[in-house]
Amino acid sequence: MTAPDPTNVPGSPTKHQLALMIWLAVFPTLTLLNLALGDWLRTLTPVVRTFVLASIAVPIVIYGLMPQLHRARRHLLTRRAGSRRVA
Template identity: 35%
Template sequence: MSVTPSQAHVTRIARRRAKAGREREYEALVREMFAAMRDAPGFIGAQMITPETPGGDYQVIAHFRTEADLKAWDESPARAALQPRLCAAGENEPEYRVVTGLEAWFGPQVVAPTTHPPRARMALVTWLGIFPTVSLYLWLVAPWLSPLPFLPRVALLTALIVITMTWGVMPRLTRLMRGFLNPSAHS
């Protein structure tokens, strides 16, 4: 089964400042929004990244299965009820960026470098995804591709692995391992 861009996992990043003195209220409203999102069809997960320095931008990252699921959330009564309160606590209109699939890996950095997990932990989690995926494809698929010349065989195997990692393994693995990847955010 192939995944078309309209079916791909979609991530929306919203940046906004809270009004001075209303930061705790804003954070509580974002957490309330996350609770409401849990009931939305296609919702995968969300996180809030607080500003590195006082008065800086908050980043709210929401993951949905499809663009249609994100659109349904945007048009939902639950979101409509929260928006006026978020606008009242927010200093400006949010700036949105929507990314899907591999675009999130190659787009400009959105999160401050200090909020990224340590590289060693990212490498370990990536290996935990790649090792079984590659092993499975080498065991199950490689024998069927053996009549092909080397480069087409490698091209097909790596394409299968990239598709599986991007839309299957890594979204689930990073969600499962988020406490390990970002221990300070979950302590």
């Protein structure tokens, strides 16, 4: 098994990449939570409803979705850099 090439590892995402990744994680999460909990949330005040949604969505996004999106970004950039080097 070969070690990963350190020159091929992408750096941190740019501000714009990170904004897109966060949007891709947050929007579907909030949409699904609203669909799943809509009837129950409807009875709550807007502040409590927002608190409940944020309390559920933030851990899902931070611990579940963002690591997957970072891996996908790294895979895409590493693959793209590898295909450029071969060409």
